[in-house]
C-alpha cells in the first residue's frame with residue numbers, strides 16, 4: 387500500500403483510538419499523522435509508533451492539501467461542517483457519521499460487498515452504520531443468487547456504539563445499581579444498567595427511530611436493491627462491546643440453511659459459528675475486540691416460504707467502524723482512487 391498522510395477528526399474517541407490501534411496492528415504505512423478533536427482535548431498527547439502526537443482543536447482552517455486522507459469520526463454535525471472543506475482541499479475523506487450516507491453523490495462502502503462503488507467517489511466516501519454492515523455482509527452472497535424480498539431485524543446493541551462516554555456511563559450505572567441506587571448517566575434514553583431500551587436516536591413521524599431507518603435505507607443503497615422491504619427495531623442493551631441482531635429474511639426462492647451457511651462463509655470476514663448439537667452460536671463476548679462478523683442459529687423460517695432466520699454479532703467499533711474504514715482505505719489504494727495533490 388502507498389504511504390499517505392492521515393488526519394483523524396475524533397482522534398480521542400472510542401472509534402478514533404481503535405483506528406490508531408489497527409494502523410499499528412496492520413502495519414499500515416503512514417506518513418504524517420494528525421489527530422484532531424475539540425478544544426477540550428487540544429494539547430493532550432497520544433503515542434503512535436514511538437512518536438508523541440499532540441491533539442489539535444478542529445477548525446475550518448485545519449485541513450490542507452497534504453492531508454491525503456481525512457477520517458471524520460466525530461459527529462454528524464462535525465462531518466457536515468468539515469467534510470466539504472477537506473474534500474475541496476483535495477483530501478480523500480472517509481466519514482463514519484450518518485451525514486453523507488444517503489447522499490447520491492457519496493458511495494457507501496463495505497469493501498467485501500460493493501468495492502466497485504469506490505470508483506465513482508467525488509472526494510467523500512461514507513461508512514455504513516455499525517448495525518447495517520454485519521447484516522448486509524451476511525445476506526449479500528445469498529441475495530446475489532436469490533434476491534431478497536424482505537428483512538425484519540431486531541438488534542441488541544452494546545453501549546460502545548454510542549461512544550466512550552456511554553461505556554463509562556454503563557459502568558457507573560451498574561456500580562450504583564448494585565449498591566441499590568438508580569443513577570442514570572444520561573448516555574442513553576433511559577437508565578441502561580440491567581435494562582433494555584427500545585430507542586436509539588430520535589423517532590420519525592412514522593414511529594421508527596433514525597437508527598432503524600438507517601439500517602433499512604443503507605442496506606438498500608449498498609445492495610443496489612431499492613425495493614427490498616426492511617423493518618428494523620433497534621434496542622440498546624447493557625452490554626459493553628458487541629452488537630447482536632436477530633435477522634429474518636425472505637428471499638424469492640426457498641433457502642436451504644446448510645447452503646446459506648456455506649454462502650455466508652464465502653464472504654471474507656464472515657465466520658459461521660453454528661452447531662446446535664454442540665450448542666455453538668456467537669455472543670457479543672465472542673465478537674468484542676475482533677474484526678469478524680459472526681453468524682449462528684441459521685435456520686429455515688417456519689412461517690414463510692423463502693424465509694431464513696439467523697443471529698449475527700459484530701464489534702461495532704471494529705468491523706462496524708474502524709476496521710471497515712481501514713479496509714476502505716486499503717481497497718481505494720488498490721484501485722488507485724486516492725488522489726494526492728501534494
Ligand SMILES: NC(=O)c1ccc[n+]([C@@H]2O[C@H](COP(=O)([O-])OP(=O)(O)OC[C@H]3O[C@@H](n4cnc5c(N)ncnc54)[C@H](OP(=O)(O)O)[C@@H]3O)[C@@H](O)[C@H]2O)c1
Pocket residue numbers: 395396397398399400401402422423424425426427428444458459460461462463464482483484514515516546547548549550551702703706707
Ligand atoms: N462507537 C461506534 O461503535 C460507532 C460505530 C460506527 C460509527 N460511529 C460514528 O463514529 C463517530 C465517532 O463516534 P465515537 O463512538 O468514537 O464517539 P466518542 O467516543 O464520543 O468520540 C467522539 C470524538 O469526536 C470528537 N468530537 C466531537 N465533536 C467534535 C467536533 N465538533 N469537532 C471535532 N471533534 C469533535 C471528540 O473530541 P473530544 O475528545 O475533544 O470531545 C472525540 O474525539 C460518530 O460519528 C459515530 O456516529 C461510531
